[in-house]
Amino acid sequence: MAAAYFQRLGEGRFRATEHTGGAWEPDTQHIAPALGLLAHVVEVDRDRRRDDTLVVTRLSYDILGTVPIDEVDVDVAVLRAGRTIELVEAVLAAHGRPSVRLRAWLMQRRDTRDLSGSGHPGLPGPEQTEPWDATSVWRGGFIAGAEVRRDQQAPGRARVWVRTSTDLVEGEPVSPMSRFAGLLDIANGMAVRADPAEVLFPNIDLTAHFFDQPRGEWLGLDTTVSFGRGGVGLTTSVVHDETGPVGTSSQSLTLRPR
Template sequence: MDAPEYTAYFEPIEPPEGDDPSYEYFQPTVAVVSVWSPQIQHGGPPTGLLVRAMENAVDPADGQRFTRVTMEILGAVGLGVNRVRTTIPRPGRQISQVAAELEVRGEDGTYRCAARTTAWRLLASDSSDIEDLPQPPLPKGPDELPQNVGFPESVEIPEAWRHMGFIGTVTAAAQPGRLRGSSAVWLRPNLPLVAGETTSDLAAAFTVIDVANGLGAGLNPVEWSWMNTDTTVHLVRQPTGGWTGIDSKMAAGPDGYAASFADLYDTTGFLGRSAQTALLSAVTAR
């Protein structure tokens, strides 16, 4: 199946009349749509957009690297005008923190904050003599596996989701995972994050990492929903190459909430880990 013909996940626009020009303004395209509802965005594209904003707010020559990024979803990220603004709560030469917020414009013209990110950046230096990674590279890279637009049949997700919305704009390649019978899936977004721009490898990775919550669940959406409220990623190095490997598994507790944990890779090896909190809701109980 071919990817839908969209130009990007977000189109940059001028500030609507009367709105604060200190923000960047974007119009989401239908390529961002969630599997849960056609009225909201999948968590991946807004996460990528906020990471892009944080990258643009810092000096790339200061020697620091993004080491931990937390995305908090404060409400439904809608398809109206989105605007983004960044701050640097903690400047520093060795350690700094950068933050960004995404607001969504409602039908009445007012904005509400729908998502917030914070990231720690640490000064890079040579620690290769003590490098110690918890996992070797995935057995096969994406070029050694069959590739699909959307999720292949070998990935245990609901059939209706395989090409829906944002998922239908991503190229995937799957192999057996290491986490309790999961599939490890290589993912690469097929569209620019923002029209007219080249997406950085860091922003491309964060555009797809939110998918870990769906990949690791192993639940039937006819019976359960498991929408995540956050994504936290710890990196041991910066992603390269545009592909992100996700080996994910959900730990579902007895009290209506769960956590999805994932090992992350790029084509050179282990990259870091992600964790996501999810609210478990029985569909029949609604």
């Protein structure tokens, strides 16, 4: 197997490898690497078009269906051009069917270090958090390739660190932002509220806001999973790098008892 989630076949065309194998169905992709791929192509498109300091500040994904472990196509379009703010859309399609849609806001970077701060509490670092074998709960190549450290505090409540040595796209440099984007979706399975053998709870979307650009290898997640009474759930996380909180993410869940 290639030591990457995707191999580039050409402009806007990629082949998924076995490393993308899903947690719910191992013969379809775990959606996490695809989310990272879309963030990456948005940043690649940005760098081709402009040479200034626009950075990704919001990633809003709609998951339109399952994605086979096969070739996929990605298209990028600027929906709102601007000198200091842009809205960019990227769509991933498999076999001609759109599967994931991303809308990303990009903003001009400015020096606001004197104003920086957050009320979100920090996390114990990865060295202070016990390793956890996520394959004890989840299947698939993506989970098997993730290094996880977890402090499970209660059902649906956990503090987690995760990283991977698997490249996002074979042979291509990838920013820390896109690398983080390729791990964010793991949050829904890290603070398990119910046994996935008894209840399906896949997410249909993911939205992440960043007030600081992430750095380093480790993604930290301070995660809470909530199940409602009408078949809907929500996974929310404060997103960290090793320096502290950098943003938030949320995932809408569809609850389906087996």
